[in-house]
Amino acid sequence: MRRFLIIGACVAAACHFPQKEATVAHTTPYHFDLPQWAVADTTLRMAIPYDNPTTVEGVALGRALFHDRALSANGTLSCASCHKQAHAFADPRAVSSGADGSTGRRNAQPLINLAWDHFFFWDARALSLELQAFEPVRGHREMGSDWGAVTDRLRHDPSYPGLFRAAFGDERIDSMRIAFALAQFERTLISLRSRYDRFAYEGDRTALNERELRGKDLFFTSAHCVDCHEPPLFDHHDVSNIGLDSLSADGGLGERTGMPWHWGRFKTPTLRNIALTAPYMHDGRFSTLEEVIDFYADDVRTGSPTLDPHMQPWVNGEVKLSEQDRADLAAFLRTLTDSAFVIDPRHGPAER
Numbered sequence: 001m002r003r004f005l006i007i008g009a010c011v012a013a014a015c016h017f018p019q020k021e022a023t024v025a026h027t028t029p030y031h032f033d034l035p036q037w038a039v040a041d042t043t044l045r046m047a048i049p050y051d052n053p054t055t056v057e058g059v060a061l062g063r064a065l066f067h068d069r070a071l072s073a074n075g076t077l078s079c080a081s082c083h084k085q086a087h088a089f090a091d092p093r094a095v096s097s098g099a100d101g102s103t104g105r106r107n108a109q110p111l112i113n114l115a116w117d118h119f120f121f122w123d124a125r126a127l128s129l130e131l132q133a134f135e136p137v138r139g140h141r142e143m144g145s146d147w148g149a150v151t152d153r154l155r156h157d158p159s160y161p162g163l164f165r166a167a168f169g170d171e172r173i174d175s176m177r178i179a180f181a182l183a184q185f186e187r188t189l190i191s192l193r194s195r196y197d198r199f200a201y202e203g204d205r206t207a208l209n210e211r212e213l214r215g216k217d218l219f220f221t222s223a224h225c226v227d228c229h230e231p232p233l234f235d236h237h238d239v240s241n242i243g244l245d246s247l248s249a250d251g252g253l254g255e256r257t258g259m260p261w262h263w264g265r266f267k268t269p270t271l272r273n274i275a276l277t278a279p280y281m282h283d284g285r286f287s288t289l290e291e292v293i294d295f296y297a298d299d300v301r302t303g304s305p306t307l308d309p310h311m312q313p314w315v316n317g318e319v320k321l322s323e324q325d326r327a328d329l330a331a332f333l334r335t336l337t338d339s340a341f342v343i344d345p346r347h348g349p350a351e352r
């Protein structure tokens with residue numbers, strides 16, 4: 001899987017992003033605000049394309065665009081309409097409604113720690129953040145706009161030509177620059193400062209209480225959650241079927257590739273800020289963490305033909321969770337909330 005995606009990413013990058021759009025001389029490199037332990041963690045290597053380095057000016061432009069309704073057909077939606085900062089940039093609605101009022105079939109994912117991700121969307125269809133950003137603007141269920149209309153609108157907004165010049169060297173406004181700037185901004189949405197981080201990486205043994213510690217132990221051992229939700233990011237860069245349904249109505253990766261063995265496989269979500277990103281799963285079917293845990297305890301469809309090999313403990317009937325275990329696991333998941341991130345003014349709309 002991983003090899004397939006990497007090859008795909010190279011092809012996609014080569015097709016869509018010719019090298020001429022490289023660093024602009026007068027820009028300022030962006031300094032990512034990482035906790036010390038994350039700087040030292042050699043497993044954390046950002047996926048930043050050589051032709052779209054992160055700069056202070058590019059991030060400022062991306063931030064303005066992210067919060068601007070001018071990107072949607074009728075001026076009603078910005079990226080932030082569905083990706084809300086208070087919810088770690090996820091959507092509190094099960095499925096989002098687009099600019100034309102129609103509803104989609106998937107839950108909007110949180111936008112956090114994407115600088116370390118290699119594929120995007122529930123079905124892994126976008127292989128870089130640059131490519132990802134092209135989609136919502138045009139998608140009729142999302143912003144329903146077209147690039148000609150968007151670039152025209154931005155040209156008529158007095159603040160944009162200066163922002164584009166600062167980020168890219170001149171005032172030209174085009175879809176590629178918009179996507180590049182959005183990607184730069186999205187990479188700065190880093191959330192690694194939860195109580196769990198204080199406990200696990202900063203030596204504060206008092207950061208978790210007894211119940212949370214019990215939940216943590218279950219998560220990392222007999223409940224097998226860590227098999228796919230691995231720290232520090234609590235994902236495992238894979239696309240899996242966890243047995244939500246015997247036969248998934250939404251094919252996920254399988255709809256993209258046409259491969260029967262990919263049917264019902266979805267991107268493993270991060271569990272960081274999980275208490276803020278309800279509802280849960282690709283279709284937002286569960287409203288609470290308790291419902292999610294009850295699913296893992298009681299309802300995994302072990303007969304699902306494309307069930308992930310990491311679900312073998314469920315097939316073997318090994319995952320047994322008492323009421324106490326479930327409550328403790330939920331308590332542990334709530335320690336993954338980064339309360340400063342969701343009110344950090346650097347990620348909100350800028351004064352323009």
Ligand code: HEC
Binds near residue numbers: 098108111132
């Ligand atoms: C109408 C609601 C809506 C709007 C507006 C919207 N999104 Fe999304 N976003 C979604 C949904 C729904 C998904 C999941 C879709 C899927 O996986 O098929 C998603 C997924 C994503 C992802 C993938 C995250 C991951 O972990 O793989 C990124 C990145 C993203 N959106 C960025 C943006 C940006 C940038 C904009 C503005 C240009 C935007 N979105 C506008 C609803 C929206």
Ligand code: HEC
Binds near residue numbers: 225227228296310
């Ligand atoms: C086989 C890998 C795997 C294992 C093991 C696993 N998960 Fe998941 N988890 C996933 C995937 C994949 C999804 C998304 C599934 C979907 O939407 O179709 C998910 C979704 C979730 C969600 C919802 C996330 C969101 O943003 O909607 C939570 C919460 C969660 N898992 C917690 C747990 C807990 C707690 C355990 C242990 C009891 C666990 N997971 C075990 C892969 C796994």
